Amino acid sequence: MNLSLPYLSLLIAIPTFGAVFVGLLRNSNEDQVRKIGVFFSLITAVLAILMAVNYDQSANNVMQFVETYTWIPALGTSFALGVDGISLTLILLAAILVPVVLIAGWKESEGQRGSVRQYVVLTLVTEAMMVGVFAATDVFLFYVFFEAILIPMYILIGRFGGARASYAAVKFLLYSIVGGLLMLVSLIGLWVISKEQFGAGTFDWFALQDLQIDGPTQNWLFLGFFIAFAIKAPLFPFHTWLPDAAGEATPGSATLLVGVLDKIGTFGMIRYLLPLFPLAVDYFRPVIIVMCLVGIIYGALLAIGQSDIKRLIAYTSVSHFGFIALGIFAYTSQGLSGASLYMINHGFSTAALFLIAGFMISRRGSRYIEDFGGVAKVAPLLAGTFLLAGLSSLALPGMSSFVSEFLVLTGTFTRYPVPAIIATIGIVLAALYILLMIQRTMTGEPSDEVRSTVGELTTREKFAITPVIAIILVLGFFPQIVLNVVNPTIERVMILVGATDPLPTQGDNK
Amino acid sequence: MTAYAWLLVALPLAGAAVLLLGGKRTNAWGHLLGTAMSLGSFGVGVATLIEMLAKTAEERETIIHLWDWIVVGTFHVPVALQLDQLSISFVLLITGVGSLIHIYSIGYMAHDENRRKFFAYLNLFIAAMLVLVLANNYMLLYVGWEGVGLASYLLIGFWIHKPSAATAAKKAFVVNRVGDVGLSLAVMLMFTAFGTVTFGEVNAAAESASTQTATWIGLALLLAACGKSAQFPLQSWLLDAMEGPTPVSALIHAATMVTAGVYLIARSHAIYDIAPIAQTAVIVIGGITLIMGAIIGTAKDDIKKGLAGSTMSQIGYMILGVGLGPVGYVFALFHLITHGFFKAGMFLGAGSVMHGMHDDVNMRHYGNLRTAMKITYATFGMGFLAIIGIPPFAGFWSKDEIIRAAFSHSPLTGIVTLIGAGITAFYMTRMMAMTFFGTARWQDDVHPHESPKSMTIPMMILSIGSAFGGMLLLFVANIESWLEPVVGFEHAHGGPDSSVLIPVTLTIVAIGAMMGWVQYAKREVPLLAPTDVSIFTKAARADLYGDTFNEAVFMRPGQYLTRSLVYVDNKVVDGVVNGTAGLVGVVAAQLRRTQTGFVRSYALVMVLGVVVIGAIAAIVGMA
Numbered sequence A: 001m002n003l004s005l006p007y008l009s010l011l012i013a014i015p016t017f018g019a020v021f022v023g024l025l026r027n028s029n030e031d032q033v034r035k036i037g038v039f040f041s042l043i044t045a046v047l048a049i050l051m052a053v054n055y056d057q058s059a060n061n062v063m064q065f066v067e068t069y070t071w072i073p074a075l076g077t078s079f080a081l082g083v084d085g086i087s088l089t090l091i092l093l094a095a096i097l098v099p100v101v102l103i104a105g106w107k108e109s110e111g112q113r114g115s116v117r118q119y120v121v122l123t124l125v126t127e128a129m130m131v132g133v134f135a136a137t138d139v140f141l142f143y144v145f146f147e148a149i150l151i152p153m154y155i156l157i158g159r160f161g162g163a164r165a166s167y168a169a170v171k172f173l174l175y176s177i178v179g180g181l182l183m184l185v186s187l188i189g190l191w192v193i194s195k196e197q198f199g200a201g202t203f204d205w206f207a208l209q210d211l212q213i214d215g216p217t218q219n220w221l222f223l224g225f226f227i228a229f230a231i232k233a234p235l236f237p238f239h240t241w242l243p244d245a246a247g248e249a250t251p252g253s254a255t256l257l258v259g260v261l262d263k264i265g266t267f268g269m270i271r272y273l274l275p276l277f278p279l280a281v282d283y284f285r286p287v288i289i290v291m292c293l294v295g296i297i298y299g300a301l302l303a304i305g306q307s308d309i310k311r312l313i314a315y316t317s318v319s320h321f322g323f324i325a326l327g328i329f330a331y332t333s334q335g336l337s338g339a340s341l342y343m344i345n346h347g348f349s350t351a352a353l354f355l356i357a358g359f360m361i362s363r364r365g366s367r368y369i370e371d372f373g374g375v376a377k378v379a380p381l382l383a384g385t386f387l388l389a390g391l392s393s394l395a396l397p398g399m400s401s402f403v404s405e406f407l408v409l410t411g412t413f414t415r416y417p418v419p420a421i422i423a424t425i426g427i428v429l430a431a432l433y434i435l436l437m438i439q440r441t442m443t444g445e446p447s448d449e450v451r452s453t454v455g456e457l458t459t460r461e462k463f464a465i466t467p468v469i470a471i472i473l474v475l476g477f478f479p480q481i482v483l484n485v486v487n488p489t490i491e492r493v494m495i496l497v498g499a500t501d502p503l504p505t506q507g508d509n510k
Numbered sequence B: 001m002t003a004y005a006w007l008l009v010a011l012p013l014a015g016a017a018v019l020l021l022g023g024k025r026t027n028a029w030g031h032l033l034g035t036a037m038s039l040g041s042f043g044v045g046v047a048t049l050i051e052m053l054a055k056t057a058e059e060r061e062t063i064i065h066l067w068d069w070i071v072v073g074t075f076h077v078p079v080a081l082q083l084d085q086l087s088i089s090f091v092l093l094i095t096g097v098g099s100l101i102h103i104y105s106i107g108y109m110a111h112d113e114n115r116r117k118f119f120a121y122l123n124l125f126i127a128a129m130l131v132l133v134l135a136n137n138y139m140l141l142y143v144g145w146e147g148v149g150l151a152s153y154l155l156i157g158f159w160i161h162k163p164s165a166a167t168a169a170k171k172a173f174v175v176n177r178v179g180d181v182g183l184s185l186a187v188m189l190m191f192t193a194f195g196t197v198t199f200g201e202v203n204a205a206a207e208s209a210s211t212q213t214a215t216w217i218g219l220a221l222l223l224a225a226c227g228k229s230a231q232f233p234l235q236s237w238l239l240d241a242m243e244g245p246t247p248v249s250a251l252i253h254a255a256t257m258v259t260a261g262v263y264l265i266a267r268s269h270a271i272y273d274i275a276p277i278a279q280t281a282v283i284v285i286g287g288i289t290l291i292m293g294a295i296i297g298t299a300k301d302d303i304k305k306g307l308a309g310s311t312m313s314q315i316g317y318m319i320l321g322v323g324l325g326p327v328g329y330v331f332a333l334f335h336l337i338t339h340g341f342f343k344a345g346m347f348l349g350a351g352s353v354m355h356g357m358h359d360d361v362n363m364r365h366y367g368n369l370r371t372a373m374k375i376t377y378a379t380f381g382m383g384f385l386a387i388i389g390i391p392p393f394a395g396f397w398s399k400d401e402i403i404r405a406a407f408s409h410s411p412l413t414g415i416v417t418l419i420g421a422g423i424t425a426f427y428m429t430r431m432m433a434m435t436f437f438g439t440a441r442w443q444d445d446v447h448p449h450e451s452p453k454s455m456t457i458p459m460m461i462l463s464i465g466s467a468f469g470g471m472l473l474l475f476v477a478n479i480e481s482w483l484e485p486v487v488g489f490e491h492a493h494g495g496p497d498s499s500v501l502i503p504v505t506l507t508i509v510a511i512g513a514m515m516g517w518v519q520y521a522k523r524e525v526p527l528l529a530p531t532d533v534s535i536f537t538k539a540a541r542a543d544l545y546g547d548t549f550n551e552a553v554f555m556r557p558g559q560y561l562t563r564s565l566v567y568v569d570n571k572v573v574d575g576v577v578n579g580t581a582g583l584v585g586v587v588a589a590q591l592r593r594t595q596t597g598f599v600r601s602y603a604l605v606m607v608l609g610v611v612v613i614g615a616i617a618a619i620v621g622m623a
Helices: A007-024 A030-054 A085-104 A116-135 A139-148 A150-160 A165-198 A215-232 A241-248 A251-261 A263-276 A278-304 A309-330 A333-364 A380-393 A400-415 A417-423 A425-442 A448-453 A459-477 A480-497 B006-026 B030-053 B085-108 B115-134 B138-156 B163-194 B199-206 B211-228 B236-243 B246-255 B257-267 B269-273 B276-299 B303-323 B329-356 B374-388 B394-409 B411-436 B453-476 B479-487 B498-522 B535-541 B543-576 B581-593 B597-622
Strands: A064-072 A077-083 B062-072 B075-083
Touching (some): A007 A030, A007 A077, A007 A116, A030 A085, A077 A085, A077 A116, A077 A139, A085 A263, A116 A139, A116 A150, A116 A251, A116 A263, A139 A150, A139 A165, A150 A165, A150 A251, A165 A241, A241 A251, A251 A263, A251 A309, A263 A333, A263 A480, A278 A309, A278 A425, A278 B543, A309 A333, A309 A380, A309 A400, A309 A425, A333 A448, A333 A459, A380 A425, A380 A459, A400 A417, A400 A459, A400 B062, A400 B138, A400 B163, A417 A425, A459 A480, B006 B075, B030 B115, B075 B085, B075 B115, B085 B115, B085 B246, B085 B257, B085 B453, B085 B479, B115 B138, B115 B246, B115 B257, B138 B163, B138 B211, B138 B257, B163 B199, B163 B236, B199 B269, B211 B257, B211 B269, B236 B303, B246 B257, B246 B329, B257 B269, B257 B329, B269 B303, B276 B303, B276 B411, B276 B543, B303 B329, B303 B394, B329 B394, B329 B453, B329 B479, B374 B411, B374 B453, B374 B498, B394 B411, B535 B543
Antiparallel strands (some): B062 B075
């Protein structure tokens, strides 16, 4: 279908409108509120898919579906939207996951401090802002979305989470604000430099790439952005807010937080750090690669040591974000494309893990591994889907995550063999953290509590989780669906930063 | 039929999908569908072979490109199948033995409530194993490689309520993952050095590759082979894998999956041919494992674990064989196929014995079963004669060739294979004697009986393979010239002549067999294993301390490390890095009292931000 629409503003407007609509509804029960929420999120998802279908993979322009509206001319900032291959796939990820989360977490907003209506409103607002943050081509607009999205997420964690939700929510907020403020400082710096060099200050992403910034200045500006992104993504040692936040949030919110929101960090690295501060990236690269490696192994070891299923999943993500960032800073097309694909795959596989873990937790009334055991016997389908989600997390070939993890490793190896070899330890540890959890929760004889509480997947749950698992498997065998979209963008990034893939060292292909 | 070769994989894969997604609705006929899919795949394999036979040796390799799997920069990986003499040999072994084991399982698993799931996993295994051997590149091979690992995991842990089965399944997967790191590294090295990961292009590039590169690739591939083929030092999972149902042990942990390491090395022959250090490493690993497995086999009272030790040992022979280079490739693969017949046959025989003995696996409770289970006795006996290498049974031909090739490499290598042959004769005679001869030591309420036809017929077919398979492959199928175009072949030079070697080998085998016979058929076998035994027996019973080593070096320090890190992360990293831990506590406490406080503080931050921007804009504007 060839439809020319202002897709991006619609993708922001529809969930926003949905949020307002739900917010203004009176005399409707909880089920109606949820159904309306799902309705708006489904329209958004359909529209996002339409946009993806209309995206021209062979086009030469950097951004497509470009829209620009005047905003604050005095500051040289405009409401400018557009997508490249990476942001397109991330918006698609968000748009698909929101209805899944709303359907899967049908009951998780009940009996909380906040109301079901609030939950639906906040989720839709979050969706709108996620689209905004990925679609912004004006750095100031990006910053505004980057900060604003904290508000609905903070309330989602704080008002709908577990016993220590307030603590976790505030911790999340403080970390993010510290990162955001550092980014703001760098942003202002960029603006000042653009004012000096162009005569008029600007936040336009395209224009900022033409700035001539010397090395030391780049380093300082880089740090502001990098720390903000490293907190968001999160990289070791900035990760400690994540297990608390993801552990306390409802499984649905944890999915959006870890699956999509955290990708702003790694997305920002490719979109902003690489083109704007190439000298600084070179300067800091050794340190960052060490951070990634420590994160890969440290996150995996901590996941092995967890007794709380949701915290365990959160730590696996710390390990996975190490892989993503490693691929980005390896500066090869395999590393960068692998990292971009990894963001999508990690989104879906983390969603599967959190949501199915959520199904188990809501039945048993406990997040602790020791309270399960023998689930496979009483709920084989639930156990089977959880195993599949786990296999996706440990990057089994045939699952989408394998392709991206291997691309990252290969892309790293061609330039930095030793870090790549160290990173492979993560492959072994991943098998341990997933299979230990599976063994402890699924195998053995079920206890009386498990027998009486843990039942098989309901129709609604099956309905929510099926598309996620289908995507994981399809992308495992046909990753080109995403790679064809991402590759041209990565090629441009490589040219922009002046990087080329190492050539084969020997043989006829030399 | 060649164009439809994708059906080889698609049929069992479809079977697995239907049985898993169909759920209970397919319970009634699931086992039949699973068996039909495996047989269908075998049929396609036979048709493909017939077409291949019609071509000349040089034209037999066909690449079937299905779709582009991964294309990023110069990293180009297709989903493509490579049909040649090597892959089709494996296809027939996998689907042939696989189908027999499907048929056998219909009877063996008849009373298991999850029989349908069992057949689904078997189909999944067949599909993954076929991907492994049909792939035309190392990445797609990787899919099959870990795919069979998944099927193995699911089937070892099939009786999921048994904690020992669940632990064994996890152990098998994790140990294999250590090996898989080797495969990952090999693929990365190949891409970095040659810019390609397809077999044909890697082999071509290897001709001009540096020895150093080839050595590293060879060692990485060896690590992968050690994991999948249970070779030292990654052998420990295989004995525990016997927790799975016996047909699984026969198919996956004897006949097919565990030989994948041999396949991998033979497939990568061009790399090894220019990397003598890697070849030596392969020989050493094979040699160590062949002796180790045999020693473990001498001390096991559990019939399946005895056979598992034997499998390790026999794969040791194959690994050693492929380490020898062109004098060994063909014969290692030859032994792989004959071993597939006789070891699968013996595992099915063991399953048949267990079936008649209330699932008791302790051979000390067996004895004199030849009277009660004539078919099982006869078919197991054929396998026995084949594995110890009595002419004209299958194992004689293949093992003899490996021994001769080993002597052409060095006397030491040759002697190791001879010693192995002697120990093999001892432990297999022990097993034969304890099970089928001597006095009946059956427990109360056990009434041994022969198994149903669905089980005995596959055993009979495999025993025919054990008896005649060697001669057929060597003299009728001409296995050397059949495989030569793919892996290369040279006649072994040097070392003792066959006219000397064969009598010597047979004498050593006879001595080993005699010792086993005297001790276990002629003397009374105690019901309980004697405890006042030598340290050697103790060591053999403890699997030569493989697990003890793993626990002391990896498991316990690892557990200590993870526990400490959890503490450190909660107390130190959280606190030190940001210094906000205390602050968070204070702020959180404040906010708990005034829930709206947050919005105010956030607004303040935002306002502050805007003010800063405004101020700077103003300053810059004024300047």
